Amino acid sequence: MYSLSGKIPVFDSIAAFREWRREMTRQNKVVGFVPTMGALHEGHLQLVQTAKKECDAVVVSIFVNPAQFAPHEDLDQYPRTFDTDYASLLSTNACAAILLPKVSEMYPVGITLDRSQQRGAFVEVQGLSHQMEGIPRPHFFRGVATVVTKLFNIVQPDLAFFGQKDAQQCVVLRAMIRDLLLPITMRSVPTCREADGMALSSRNRYLTPEMRKISTLLYRGLTAAKKNIVDHKVQDREEILKPAYEIIEQVKQECKDQGLDFDIRLDYLSLVDVETLSELQVLGDDQAAILSGAIYVGTTRLIDNVLINAEEL
Numbered sequence: 001m002y003s004l005s006g007k008i009p010v011f012d013s014i015a016a017f018r019e020w021r022r023e024m025t026r027q028n029k030v031v032g033f034v035p036t037m038g039a040l041h042e043g044h045l046q047l048v049q050t051a052k053k054e055c056d057a058v059v060v061s062i063f064v065n066p067a068q069f070a071p072h073e074d075l076d077q078y079p080r081t082f083d084t085d086y087a088s089l090l091s092t093n094a095c096a097a098i099l100l101p102k103v104s105e106m107y108p109v110g111i112t113l114d115r116s117q118q119r120g121a122f123v124e125v126q127g128l129s130h131q132m133e134g135i136p137r138p139h140f141f142r143g144v145a146t147v148v149t150k151l152f153n154i155v156q157p158d159l160a161f162f163g164q165k166d167a168q169q170c171v172v173l174r175a176m177i178r179d180l181l182l183p184i185t186m187r188s189v190p191t192c193r194e195a196d197g198m199a200l201s202s203r204n205r206y207l208t209p210e211m212r213k214i215s216t217l218l219y220r221g222l223t224a225a226k227k228n229i230v231d232h233k234v235q236d237r238e239e240i241l242k243p244a245y246e247i248i249e250q251v252k253q254e255c256k257d258q259g260l261d262f263d264i265r266l267d268y269l270s271l272v273d274v275e276t277l278s279e280l281q282v283l284g285d286d287q288a289a290i291l292s293g294a295i296y297v298g299t300t301r302l303i304d305n306v307l308i309n310a311e312e313l
Helices: 014-026 042-054 082-092 140-155 167-179 202-206 209-214 217-230 237-257
Strands: 031-036 057-062 097-099 159-163 185-189 264-273 289-297 300-308
Touching: 014 097, 014 140, 031 042, 031 140, 042 057, 042 082, 042 159, 042 185, 057 082, 057 140, 097 140, 140 167, 159 167, 167 185, 167 289, 202 300, 209 237, 217 237, 217 264, 217 289, 217 300, 237 264, 237 289
Parallel strands: 031 057, 031 159, 057 097, 159 185
Antiparallel strands: 264 289, 289 300
């Protein structure tokens, strides 16, 4: 264990953290947990503050999980900003402990990004991991479910808090908690946005100022599609998504016309049932659904979603 200022204990040893956790049990404390990969922004801090309202002690983990990255993805480039993250957590006055586990402890037999060469125990949530984000990133939710299970085993939280920006992750993890009979209550917290609607993300820091100006296009497209449902009672998938495709195509063309040195590339748009994550061709009356998408601005991949007939995932 170590601490930068003595105000928030930082545990890089699982055994040392478990000693602290046993003390929380002895004091009958309700423990909340916010797992992160670091590079914290206001959205993460909002999760911590929300957790503090319901819990006596809030644990934040910072761990860049190799198992959810493919060999061609940005594991090495993913921002690691612990000193800034610590200061941010200190400013919330809501974090009781930071868990900073080592890769060697989290994956005792080692971990390679090549899934075919991986050894050891992994967790998969069947039926909810292969669609949406799972199409371009088939490895992703296996890595997420595995690391979150490991972190749950270490932290033993009473409540766990996740952001709704990662909508499919929320659905996958809620199912995992249910199916593995974990004694944990999960809370999903609404997406934290900037004034122009841009969802906060650790990857936003990759955007140049010119990229950032147009990066609300996905959110604008999704909200236009939602307006089709709410205001115009549209139920056909193609008609619902039409304004989203039009907005994205318009911005893409504007970038070309202006000779900007980056491209816009749509990965996918999705309209799924909120429980099964099955793609919907027709939205039923009052059916709870997720409108979501992913888009590349230059080489930076951005995701976002809006909920239909639902408040929480």
